[in-house]
Amino acid sequence: MSKIIFENVRKSFDRLDVLNGVSLEIEHGETHIVVGMSGCGKSVLLKCLLGIFEIDSGDILVDGMSARNKSQRNDYLKKFSILFQGNALFDSMTILENVEFGIRQLRNISPGQLKSIACEKLLSVGLEERVFNLYPAEISGGMQKRAALARAIALKPDVLLFDEPTSGLDPVTGGVICNLLKDTVKKLGITSVTITHDLKVAEFLSDRVSMLNKGRVVWTGHANDMKNCKNDFVEEFYQSSCAILGRH
Ligand SMILES: Nc1ncnc2c1ncn2[C@@H]1O[C@H](COP(=O)(O)OP(=O)(O)OP(=O)(O)O)[C@@H](O)[C@H]1O
Ligand SMILES: [Mg+2]
Numbered sequence: 001m002s003k004i005i006f007e008n009v010r011k012s013f014d015r016l017d018v019l020n021g022v023s024l025e026i027e028h029g030e031t032h033i034v035v036g037m038s039g040c041g042k043s044v045l046l047k048c049l050l051g052i053f054e055i056d057s058g059d060i061l062v063d064g065m066s067a068r069n070k071s072q073r074n075d076y077l078k079k080f081s082i083l084f085q086g087n088a089l090f091d092s093m094t095i096l097e098n099v100e101f102g103i104r105q106l107r108n109i110s111p112g113q114l115k116s117i118a119c120e121k122l123l124s125v126g127l128e129e130r131v132f133n134l135y136p137a138e139i140s141g142g143m144q145k146r147a148a149l150a151r152a153i154a155l156k157p158d159v160l161l162f163d164e165p166t167s168g169l170d171p172v173t174g175g176v177i178c179n180l181l182k183d184t185v186k187k188l189g190i191t192s193v194t195i196t197h198d199l200k201v202a203e204f205l206s207d208r209v210s211m212l213n214k215g216r217v218v219w220t221g222h223a224n225d226m227k228n229c230k231n232d233f234v235e236e237f238y239q240s241s242c243a244i245l246g247r248h
């Protein structure tokens with residue numbers, strides 16, 4: 001059985017149909033990327049997977065469990081960590097406190113152990129000790145991304161979710177962060193789902209890519225096969241991305 005299964009998932013807000021029957025299977029240990037235009041519902045899809053949004057119909061199964069099933073919901077929710085599009089660090093907490101906060105929610109451990117785990121995670125994502133006691137506003141966007149990643153992996157997730165991991169970063173820092181995400185996922189050997197509108201990110205990170213358009217997955221395959229795909233939307237998206245990147 002696949003690790004994550006979306007079965008004909010629908011989600012609307014008032015009269016706006018955002019997800020119109022998403023069906024998708026993601027394998028154990030796979031790095032899966034969902035690509036689509038801005039506003040097409042990528043973040044909504046991720047929030048439905050995370051259980052933040054309740055879906056209208058269909059189901060999402062992770063290891064056969066569903067957030068819609070009351071007796072499975074808690075175990076389902078514990079499987080995930082997410083790196084949010086805007087990092088979602090707490091402004092009033094230092095970088096170290098941000099990571100400690102996440103761990104404290106899950107485990108009852110001594111302050112000494114808490115600090116030691118948080119420091120270890122921060123060092124593992126390449127942050128230096130000098131920034132541990134600074135506030136998010138006092139560090140760069142790339143450092144904030146690293147801190148948010150440290151907080152996400154400190155929860156020892158089964159599935160790691162990345163929402164636009166390079167948005168707001170310059171191309172060099174974006175590349176460094178992509179490398180870090182790839183290394184982290186590989187080291188932990190876990191399943192990951194990333195959503196992005198950036199095909200460069202998709203090509204670099206992914207095992208497989210799914211294209212989301214008009215609330216449905218219109219294509220799934222390896223990033224390299226996208227250029228030969230006959231779906232009109234995929235072709236247009238690929239050609240436009242190539243034009244921006246100056247590829248032929
Ligand atoms: N809580 C909400 N209430 C009402 N509408 C919402 C809510 N969240 C998202 N939407 C709507 O759902 C649609 C999809 O939004 P979403 O944030 O998923 O887009 P996206 O694909 O992630 O875009 P981007 O690439 O710009 O991040 C938008 O029209 C948005 O306004
Ligand atoms: Mg989004």
